[in-house]
Amino acid sequence: MRRLIPFILISLTACGVSPTIQPFPQQQPDRTETPASAESRRRAVDTARTFVQVVQTVEPVAERECRRIAPRINCNFQIEVDSRPDQLPNAFQTTSPNGRPIVVFNTALIESVENADELAFVMGHETAHHIMGHLERVQMNAAVGAVIFSGIAAMSGANGESVRTAEEYGAAVGARTFSKDFELEADRLGTIITMRAGFNAVRGAAFFTRLPDPGNRFLGTHPPNRQRIEMVRSTAAALSPGI
Template identity: 25%
Template sequence: MSRLFGLLLLSVWLVGCATHPVTGRSQLMIMPEGQANQMAYQAYAQMADKGDVLPASDSASRRVAAITQRIIPHAVRIYPEASRWAWETRVFRDDSINAFAMAGGKIGVNTGMLDRLRPTDDELAQVIAHEVAHAISGHTREKMSIAMSQELGLSMATAVGGLDARTADMARQAATVAVALPYSRRMESEADEVGLLLAARAGFDPRAAVSLWQKMQQQGGSAGPEWLSTHPDSGRRIEELQRAIPRMMPIYQQAVGGR
C-alpha cells in the first residue's frame, strides 16, 4: 500500500512538471490554468463590486493602465498564452502599500502605493512589471499545486501511517516552513528577475527598481526572520537587483533608442 501511494505521489509530480520560460526552473503545475484563471476572474470581480475602486477616467487609473499596456506585449512575448487573457487594471482605494496580479492578467494597484511612495513612472513600472511577472510565471497556479501536493502527501501519510490529527497538523506546519515558504521566496526573487526584464524591454529604467525598494524599506517596519517570511529580506533583495541592473541596462537603452 505504501509503495502504491508513493508511486501515486511521484506520478502527480511528473505529470504536473513544467519549466519556467525565463529562468528554466522546474515548476509543479497540477492546477489547470483555465481553472486558476476562472477563480481569479471571479475574485477580481467581487473585489471590484465592493465599489472601492477609482473610476477608469481618474488620472491614477489612466496612469496605471498606460504603463501596464507598455508591459503586456513583452509579457506575451515570454508567455504567448497570455495573449488570450482578459487583461485588466484597477486602482483600489486602500491605504496599504500594495499591488497584485492575479492569474489571467487581473492587476490591482492600491492608492496607498501611489500616495505614500509617490513613485516615478519608472518606479511604478517596476511594481507593475513585478506583478505581471508573477502572472506569466504561473505563481498562483504553482502555489495552489504545492498546497494540493502537500495535502495529498499528508493524506497518504495518514492513511498509511495512521497519523493522528495533532501529528498531521504538526507535519503540515513543518511542510509550510520547509517547502511552501522557501518556494514563495523563490517566486518573489523570480518575479524580481522577470519583472526587471519586462520593464527594461518596455523602456523603463532598471535603476528605478533599487530606488523603489529603498522607498519600500523606509516605509516598512521591523521584519521577522527571512525563513518565516513569504518574501526575501529587503536588503538582500536590493543587492540582487543591483547586481542584475548592468545586464538590463543595454536592453533598456535599446528599447529607449528604438522608440
C-alpha cells in the same frame, strides 16, 4: 489623500468590474479652500495622473513580454484599484474566474510611492508573477504539501481532526516552498518590463528600502530586501546596453 479616488473610476476586486480611465475634471477654485486642503487636492490629482500614465505605459509592455515568454496564457491584463480605507500599502496579482490576469493596487500603495519609477516597478513585478506562472505553481505546491502532511498524519494513526490540521499545515508549508525564488524571478522580469517601458528600475526598487526587511527567515515568503535590490541592479546592468 482620499481625494485621489474621484479622479480614478475605481474597480474593486470583489465587484469584478474593469476600471475605466476617466478624464481629469477641470475644477473651479473653491474660495473657502484653505492652502493645506488646496495642496492636498493638487497632490491627489498629481498622484492619480501618475498612476494612470504608468498603467497606460507599462501595461502594453507587460502584455508584449507575456506573449513573448508565455504565448499560451492569457496576457490581457486587467488593472484594478482597491479603495478600502485603513489598509497597509499592497499590490498583488490574481486571476478572474475566466482566467484573465488581474493586478490590484490599493490606494495606500498608490499614495505611498515617491515617483513614477517606483509605481512602474511594482506593476512590472506583479505582472511578472503572472507571466512566470507563479500563482499556479504556488497552488500546486500547496496541494502537494497538503497531501504529504495529511498522509503522514493518517499513517501515524491520527484522528480526523488532526489529519485536517496536518493538511492545512502542509498546504501552508507547500505554498511557501520556493516563494523566495518566485519573488526574485518576478524582480528580474519586473526589472526588464520596467526598463522596456522607459522607467528606471533601480530607482523604482528604492521602494524596498521603505519596507520592513523580512530577513532570511525559514519559510519566509520574501527574500531580504538587500538581495532583491541586488537582483534589480544586476538585471538592469546586464540589460542597459540593449534594452
